Amino acid sequence: MKHSTETVSPYIRSSASVQRIMLCVLAALAPAALAGCMNFGFHAVLLLAVTVSTALASELFFRAFFRKRQSIHDLSATVTGLLLGMTLPPDLPLWEAAIGSVFAIVAVKQVFGGIGKNFANPAATANILMTVLFMKDMTVWRLPMTGEAVTQTTLNGASATYWDLFLGNTAGNIGENSALCILLGALFLWLTRTASPIAPLSCLGSFALLTAIGGYDVPAQLLSGTLMLGACFMTADYTTAPVTRSGKCIFGLGCGVLTFLIRHFGGYPEGILFAVVIMNLLTPYIEKLTRPQPFGAADSPQKQKKRRKKKRAAV
């Protein structure tokens, strides 16, 4: 008998590919990235170029060094680089951004085996590392219109109208200040079925609910900081979030709750990235808990035991 996979059905494939998925994500990130570049000027463009090119270069060299099949054509490193760049303040020194990007690709993604094998979101983890390493530079922003440097955002004292927050006329990181552009991108991902809206919506929903219960300004809290970007693009990451639907919902809820707790009771003004990474660590357990029941499968031994107990109790 011949048993090579060549001789086994199916013989057709859908047109989906990893490259195409990543291209969709890049397209979805584009409006917010462009808005950031327009708001903050040349240095922001340079910063994004540095994070993307360092991400690509570090993936290329790492895989070449360890003699692994090259994977930059799948565009996942481009996505990581761009997403990281978008969570950085516009005037960050370029070398600091480069360090963050190398860390994201090498230490978070490639060391664990590359695409699909990392347990935490590379961009979020790298941003956390940079916040710790370059505390001072990571907390200086610039007002888009006047160019005045500020160390306060709407999360820790500055004030802005909802409209400014929604359109992005506030100080903040490059890619996160226009909620409108981020939502447009996210909508594109959901409509093309590239990503599921379950985790983002449950994250934003649970956060909004807690904020309302806590008596805070709900729209301002939702539109400020990295929350929108993180919720729309990082909680919907394939690799580091649960694959099951109910798992995605739990994951999003967890992110929303943790973000609320960190923002209001923690030492940092923004909490979504920490929340995402913490939930990333819980992903395998959430997935195990929310496994779908196979069609017609016999009950698991635990369930059978439970049923027997119930029967006994009934008798």
Next chain:
Amino acid sequence: MKRLNGIRLPRKKRTEEKPIKPIPLPALVRIPMLMHSGTPCTPAVRAGDYVTVGQCIGTAPDENSVPIHASVSGTVSALTEYCTVTGETVPCVEISSDGEQILCDTCTPPVLESRDDLIAAAKASGCVGLSGSGDLTFQKLAAVKKPQILIVNGAECEQYLSADSRLMSETPEQAVGGIVLLMKLLKIKDARIGIQTDKPLAIQRMTDACKDEKGITVCPLPPVYPQGAEKVLIYHTCGIVVPEDQTAADMGILVLNVSTCAFLYQYAQTGIPLVERVVTVDGDTIDKPCNLRVPIGTPVKELLEYAACHTDRVRTLLCGGPMMGMLLDSQEASVVRQQNGLTAMRRAKSSVRESACIRCGRCMEVCPMNLMPMELNDAYQRRDPAALQAEHLRLCIDCGCCSYVCPAHRQLAEKNQQAKLLLQKV
């Protein structure tokens, strides 16, 4: 009722409006002695013998086999060997046709009065599952001890294929006649015919044909692949879930293909055994896709020629459709009993390269059995039988949806088939 998952294949049924036509009689047929799942037959003729249509040329050596009959009249030119799609080498009878198609005088309508008569007739006629499985019909009939429901598979969810839907549109009375016959002899009160909603003509004709019959209902199925898989079909027509440790037969459910039913009816009327069948010939290298009535054993080369195929461009030649079909080694192969289609495609399977799983979860979302193919694949790569069992590999129906949707082009379904072999060895 929740629908089971599946995929929407791009619709390529170019042949659904093409009436079934007989192919010009081939000069030579090569009839392999294994066209079912079971033991090969023993040739009952010698080179030089004169045979007539319907004459037995291969006898069943044991209970796992059915006799094979000559599909043309003429002289046996040689006894050779034939390599089947599953890779087994079996004897083969070559007959050069005299063009007369003289019917064998043993072909007389059988007496059908009881369940045993039916089983004997199914065996003598050489009836096998005509939708590609090649299961022995008489065994299937015998396995259902207390038949309650007869489910007739007219789903035909495969890409390209339309042989069954043409049969239902052109001669619905034959299919319904077969169903009535089965219901009468097996004392079944409830029969359901599953047809996908994208075949409105077939649904219409079948509904009209069974209007006056009691207990037959036509169940529209969603136009999603796979619907013809036994468990999916049972669930979507009756809402019954077949548990992992039972078979449909244990639950009193008999599932037969619509063309198998139609054949049984024809056999009851004429007594001519299974010597010809309808084959859909299509694919992206074929200019004139068609539905052909073909004598068993006709070289597929003749079908391709008739359908104006660019034979030099064919890289994938399949017995069946692209989702469930089996690869034919060469254009020298013969049309076999269980072959419902001949698909000739330009694309070779090896043209795509696997990359790492990105955990997008699409395989899980399309799996009709709610399995997690990526976890099964991991377990297989570790060669871990315990994990494979814990992931319910046994439930996998080999539909191929997971491989179809995987953006990393991983061969998930193929690995599952290999994993099943691994479990058998343990």
